[in-house]
Amino acid sequence: MNKLYFSVVLCFIFMNVGAQNRYFTKDAKINFNSSTPFEDIVAESNQATTFIDIEKNELAFSVLTTSFKFRRALMEEHFNENYMESAKNKDFSKAKFSGKIISAIDWKSEKPVVVDVKGDLTMHGVTKTITLKANITPGKTKIVASAEFKVTPEDFNILIPSAVRDKIAKEVTIKVDANYTPYQQ
Amino acid sequence: MKNRLLTSVIICGMFVISSIPVKSQDLDALLEKEAKPETTLATATFKSTRIINGHSVERMKKHQLEFRVSHRFGEFNTGGYNFYGLDQGTIHLALEYGLTDWLEIGVGRSTFEKTFDGFAKASILRQSSGARNMPIHLSYLASTEAISSNVDPLLKTISSRLTFVQQILIARKFNESLSLQLTPTFIHRNQVPTELDANDLFAMGVGGRYKLTKRMALNVEYYYVYRSNGNSLPVTYYNPLSIGIDIETGGHVFQIMVTNAQAMREGGFIGKTTGSWTNAGIHLGFNISRVFSFNKN
Numbered sequence A: 001m002n003k004l005y006f007s008v009v010l011c012f013i014f015m016n017v018g019a020q021n022r023y024f025t026k027d028a029k030i031n032f033n034s035s036t037p038f039e040d041i042v043a044e045s046n047q048a049t050t051f052i053d054i055e056k057n058e059l060a061f062s063v064l065t066t067s068f069k070f071r072r073a074l075m076e077e078h079f080n081e082n083y084m085e086s087a088k089n090k091d092f093s094k095a096k097f098s099g100k101i102i103s104a105i106d107w108k109s110e111k112p113v114v115v116d117v118k119g120d121l122t123m124h125g126v127t128k129t130i131t132l133k134a135n136i137t138p139g140k141t142k143i144v145a146s147a148e149f150k151v152t153p154e155d156f157n158i159l160i161p162s163a164v165r166d167k168i169a170k171e172v173t174i175k176v177d178a179n180y181t182p183y184q185q
Numbered sequence B: 001m002k003n004r005l006l007t008s009v010i011i012c013g014m015f016v017i018s019s020i021p022v023k024s025q026d027l028d029a030l031l032e033k034e035a036k037p038e039t040t041l042a043t044a045t046f047k048s049t050r051i052i053n054g055h056s057v058e059r060m061k062k063h064q065l066e067f068r069v070s071h072r073f074g075e076f077n078t079g080g081y082n083f084y085g086l087d088q089g090t091i092h093l094a095l096e097y098g099l100t101d102w103l104e105i106g107v108g109r110s111t112f113e114k115t116f117d118g119f120a121k122a123s124i125l126r127q128s129s130g131a132r133n134m135p136i137h138l139s140y141l142a143s144t145e146a147i148s149s150n151v152d153p154l155l156k157t158i159s160s161r162l163t164f165v166q167q168i169l170i171a172r173k174f175n176e177s178l179s180l181q182l183t184p185t186f187i188h189r190n191q192v193p194t195e196l197d198a199n200d201l202f203a204m205g206v207g208g209r210y211k212l213t214k215r216m217a218l219n220v221e222y223y224y225v226y227r228s229n230g231n232s233l234p235v236t237y238y239n240p241l242s243i244g245i246d247i248e249t250g251g252h253v254f255q256i257m258v259t260n261a262q263a264m265r266e267g268g269f270i271g272k273t274t275g276s277w278t279n280a281g282i283h284l285g286f287n288i289s290r291v292f293s294f295n296k297n
Helices: A002-019 A073-083 B002-024 B027-034 B080-085
Strands: A022-033 A042-053 A058-064 A094-101 A113-123 A126-137 A143-151 A172-182 B039-041 B064-075 B089-098 B103-110 B115-125 B128-130 B137-147 B162-173 B178-189 B200-213 B216-226 B241-249 B252-259 B283-293
Touching: A022 A058, A022 B027, A042 A073, A042 A172, A042 B027, A058 B027, A073 B283, A094 B027, B064 B080
Parallel strands: none
Antiparallel strands: A022 A042, A022 A172, A042 A058, A058 A094, A094 A113, A113 A126, A126 A143, A143 A172, B039 B128, B064 B089, B064 B283, B089 B103, B103 B115, B115 B137, B137 B162, B162 B178, B178 B200, B200 B216, B216 B241, B241 B252, B252 B283
16 A cells, blocks of 8 residues: 555656746736837737746747737727737737747856847747847746847738838837746646 | 555556656647637727717727717708708717726717717627637617707607617627628607607618728618608608728728718617618718727826
């Protein structure tokens, strides 16, 4: 009988060891700003799902474009209807990032570090390789990460009509904040 | 004892096997797995809260205020002396506000019979796909109109000036371009012009929009009004048919249309349309709306 318990417990320990290298959260914040003196265009989603693999130094993000909240409902509708075309197909409904930390990071240090991340950003059905700097504070039970970078809508085939071109910033600033916890399957 | 050991080994083996696919999954696959089952609401079924004259299932979202100016020129067949109707105009002004994401209220004033009106529109079902599948939008509209014009001597008391409108709005966004709406309507007039006119009117509205470009759409709207004694009335009423174009520019929606109805409220355009397409009794018109947000942060 004891052996049974022992082996089952052993199994669980084994499983945990196997999963310990991954951290995740379902409520990472992504905020973007494309304001100009004419118009405040700010939106935020706190429903981004993200994983970080500290063994392979990989990370991945996924967020539904319809989860971005604007102050003005009409702007939110236009964002999804005219720019992101969220309902067009499954690929358009999400923005994704899949990348690798390309600079050195010591996951045991528990001190904040700035790292270089390189990866593929996919939105509006277009994938583009970008590099950005991220702040990461490693920890055993919690990893805190944040990043800020800029993208150009035209690079992702998001067309802005000339009538409103002056009202929307040429480059959109994207801010990401994520608090990861260990991923148990 | 041996059996137990064997069982535990099997259990253990199963756990190991079940954990293997996870280990070999890449992060993208994990993202797919962890993503919540999402419900996608069909948005922008129509560009505006009106298809043309009548309401669409769209409403102002929470804390958004819409200021609407609607204008219809005179009848085209009034001739060159009246510049084919452009000399004359009927206006409707309205303020409409989203109390919540599903309830909108509004007040308005129209030149047509000097009418004041107020309405509430509630969204009961919303078309969605994904985790929760709902094929249609369903909304309910209740509206009251009060005629303040002193021309008709029959309208003595306040209650005689009132008209009540009830509508069920059933719409579906078939794809990015095409949306259709059915609008069963019941109108009760407390006072009618003659005793031949019915106090209660039933009508069925059919409306649709087809997107021509991302920011432009073609709309058509028709109301069939059930009148058993239509031919014996002293005034001939026609069913309103309207054809229009929606143009969207940032915070504005601009609707331009041709319609045989002069009034811009249900009691008027469903109940009292006297213009006819067949003899060019049609009006050029436009609706302009501007949306203001009262959301904090």
